[in-house]
Amino acid sequence: MINRFILTTFFVLILCGGFVVSSSAQTAANATWRVQKYDLNVTLPQDERSRVVTARAVLSIKNVSGAPAGTLTLRISTAAEVTSIKINDAVVDFTKAEEKAGSLSLQRVGMRFGSLAPDAILTASVEYKLNIKENSAVAAFSGSGGHFLPLSFWYPTPNSWYFTRGADTAPVRLKVMAASGATVVASGVETAGTFEQKLNGQPFFVAGNWDVSNQNGVAVYVPKGATAEGQKRAAELAAIVSEAKSYISGVLGNAPDVPLRIVANRRGGGYGSGGTVLVDEAVFRRSKVDSLTAMSVAESVAKMWLGNAVSLTGEGTGVIGEGLSRYLATQFLESKYGKDVADIERQRQRTAYAAVSKRDAPMATVSPLDDFYYPEVANKGAMVWRILAKRIGAVQFANTIKTNIADGNLTLAELRSAFVEHKELVDYFFDQVTDMNLLAGVPQISGAETKVALRNTGATDVTIDVVGTTTTGERLTTSTTIKGTSFGEVVFKSPNKVVRVEIDADKLYPQTEYSDDIAPRETTDSDPLLAAKRYFDKQDFVNAEKTAKTLLAGLPRFDDLRVLLGRALLAQGRNADAEREFKAVIDEKLPTSRSLAWANVGLAEVASKSNQNDTAIKFAEAAIFADADYGASLAARNLRNKLGYASPGDPGVKSFFAEFDKAASANRKADIDSMVMSGEVAKFASGVSGSTEQWQTQIIQIDRLDANTLLVEANMTVKLLTRNAEAGTAVYRLIKVGSGWKLAGVEMFEVR
Structure with a gap:
């Protein structure tokens, strides 16, 4: 598990823009060339010990600069050894240089040739080898299979994967010769081992050994020998893909006609393109689909439109490709699992954004080079699209998006023009850094009325709901508008005392601080889980319990917080109370994999204290097989050994x-x-x-x-x-x- 978590962390860092490319040409200038099609032939080593992949890439590339061009620069991994290049069937000389990418580098391959007119298309044929010394989250191969994802930079392309105005995407033809017995999976239609993807995308593939289960028009590649429970997870994942496709079709129009695939993978879980989605192989050993997997699958379905069928170009594409996709995926989860479950996903998104909100950049110009790029454009972006949809209505919002993607191309500038009636709001969210903090004052009671002072530090007006909670648990809701950088007030009329108030109860607006949305203040952390965990880590289990219960009153479906409550209760010897909380987590519709693992550990410990050893071992093994959290797996193994269980030998x-x-x-x-x-x-x-x-x-x-x-x-x-x-x-x-x-x-x- 050490290796897997290191590699997973590496992959997450890449997804979060952890590497920095210092090429000013790639961050400021317009593109000179755009790929029209990738055609790749790849041969993986047939010898299990060899680490060299051979490949030939043929790129159709268009001059989009508006002027004649006679030079071309291709970018590829530094692990690549380029042996020859042809331009329009003529061999050309080329030079190599390094392009820094933070702690890593890209290799820049440059060449000159006769000048080509604007809009001319050339063919670049590149022969090369990749020497991959160690497997990683984005590039791996061995005797049992492997995968190559775009961010391993395994194929040549003119525009950097970090280009602010959009990385290269194009239709892909891909043929991979894998080791004997291995199956290759990519996106698109497969014919005799060749994958033809007519939508835009970036080349990738996976090789391995699976059992294939066809469910509702979705091919699910499950781990070899998957159990009956694993087959149930396959059916559930296929249902998510099928239902997400149907839901998003209602928003964006007819679905792209591509084969749908879900592929179990040890390291690349979370990546998806062109109808093929990779999921963590451990999903098929868990008792239910976890929230991260469901979310990534739904987002991958949304990207079949946004980025695949519809080309995204220009500055700010991440707000569409990542932000709008996340918004639509969350709306789909709300339609499938309920608003209370979707609100927990939004809570996680807010927490991820809050971690970078005080140092972000305007979304219209933020660069993939920035380490806060993905947390910002995906999470803040999703919030902004939700505000716009609420402001103009879901139907008009969907129609506006549909109209603008009809030509197969979309830019942020187009969408800004489409929402011109809300220009002030759009300009604020896309052109300004987040400066908004919405604050609620302590309720002031006067007879049968309760007055609450409000403040908006942001530069734009907000229309929000304010919710007051009385001593009897009654929730009173009132709507109000607070001018930018101004104050406001709401009045609740009730014979019962209002003891708690929350501004922007639906949590629409991106803010620099969320903990002061509630008065009296319950915590000083925007992340409610952190507030309780701080006490737990100090072994102050009484205050951990108290804090968790207080926060769960406002977030009753927050499984991460509930499992921490259960662990705090268990540490105090309150086994029955702890068991109730752990079972509630297990019964959640869409918990995190980490919560599932710790809930099973907790139930195992409760059972062991009651001398129900067989039951305890069953729960401990569920935590082990979930493979979701190092600490949970270690605790489960220690408990199983303590109970004297010994598995059959081999x-x-x-x-x-x-x-x-x-x-x-x-x-x-x-x-x-x-x-x-x-x-x-x-x-x-x-x-x-x-x-x-x-x-x-x-x-x-x-x-x-x-x-x-x-x-x-x-x-x-x-x-x-x-x-x-x-x-x-x-x-x-x-x-x-x-x-x-x-x-x-x-x-x-x-x-x-």
């Missing part, structure tokens, strides 16, 4: 570790490398084979994730050179390659 696994121990203790690097899957845990293998005096593995548990994957828990005794002997627990991931096992991950290594 002679092949026992033999593997006996040989591994011998090779490690003898520092036989070649033998260690032969037992490790190519591209995986390279640093671990190097450390083991270079400085070990003693390495002893005692297998205690074997968990079979699917037909080809095991998690092996072991007690370790380790003695490294110049260090004292150490002992502890490790969890290894083994993947079957051919008839034997290979080490593919070190999920835990609690050896001290």
Whole structure:
């Protein structure tokens, strides 16, 4: 799990704009060239130990500069070795240079040729090799398969993936020769192993071994040997895709005609394009689909229109491709699961945006180079589209979007013109940084009336609902408009005392601070989970319980907060109360995977305290197989071992570790490398084979994730050179390659 979380974090950093490209030409200038089509032929290594991918990319590229052009620059990974380039079938010389991308770099390949007129289309044919030393969240391959996603920069393209006016997207033809026995999946129509995607997109593919389940017109690639529960998750995911497609068709018009696929993947979960969506393979081992997976699937469906069928160009495209997609996906979840569930998703979006709201940039000009780009354009963007839809009405909003995408192209400038009647509001949200904070004063009671002072620090007017809660629990709602940088007041008329008031109760507006929306103030954190967790981490379980209960009164469906409440109650020995909270989390319609894991750990602990050991083991294994949180998995494993459970042994696994121990203790690097899957845990293998005096593995548990994957828990005794002997627990991931096992991950290594 260590490796998986490191790689997942790496992927999230990329998605959040964690790398910075310093090419001013790519951030300020207009594009000179635009790709019209990608045609790629890729050959993955047939030898399991080889790390070299060979490829040929043929790009149809149009001169969109409006002037003659005789130079072309292509960008690609620094791991690529370009061997030849042809322009219109003529071999050309080329130069190579580095283009910094924060801690990483892109490779810039430049060439000159005879000048081409505006709107002329050339063909660039690039022969190259990719030497991928280690697998990552965006590029991986081994004997069991792999994947290449756009942000691994694995294919050549003229405009940087970080270009402010929009990265290159185009129809894609892709053929991949994978290792024997592996299946290749991409987007588009497949014919004899070639994928033809007629919509705009960026090239990507996945290779592996799956069982394929066809559900409601959606092909679901589930892990090999998935259980009946896994097949249920496949059906649920297919239903989400099908229903999201139907819902968004009602907003944006007829759906693009592309094959729909959901693909289980170890690392690339969350990426989707052109009707193909990658999801974490662990989803198929959980008791229900989690909120992050449902959201990413729904967003990928929305992007079939926004970015695939409809080309997005110009500055501010992220507000459409990310923000409008997230808004539509959240609206779909509301239609499927209810407003209270969707409001929790909006709460998570607000929390993500609040973390960057005090240092953001105007959405019309924010660059993918900025580390706050994705948290801003996706989450603040979704809020802004929701405000506009509420202001003009859902039907008119949908019709406006539909009208502007009818020609297959869309820019933020077009949409701004379409909403010209709301120019002041649109200009504020797209051209200004967030300066808004909505504050509510403490209720002032006078007879049968309660007055509440309000403040708006933002530069634009807001129309919001203010909700007062009385001593009897009655909710009183009134609407008001507060001028920009001004004050306001509302009056509640009720014989009952108003004890709590909340401004912008529907949480429409992006703000720099959310904790002061409520009076009397309940916390000083915009993130309600953080407010309770701070006490929990200090082992102040009484105040953790108190804070969680206070905040849950306003957010009763917030599963992350409820599971923390359950853990605080359990720590106080209030087992029955804790069990009730854990069961409520399990019963939620759309909890996070982390909440599911910790709820199962909590139920396991409650059962063990009642000497219901079989039940406790069942819940502990549910947490382990959920593979959602390191701490939850570790706690579940410790509890299972404490109860004395021992899983059935496996002679092949026992033999593997006996040989591994011998090779490690003898520092036989070649033998260690032969037992490790190519591209995986390279640093671990190097450390083991270079400085070990003693390495002893005692297998205690074997968990079979699917037909080809095991998690092996072991007690370790380790003695490294110049260090004292150490002992502890490790969890290894083994993947079957051919008839034997290979080490593919070190999920835990609690050896001290």
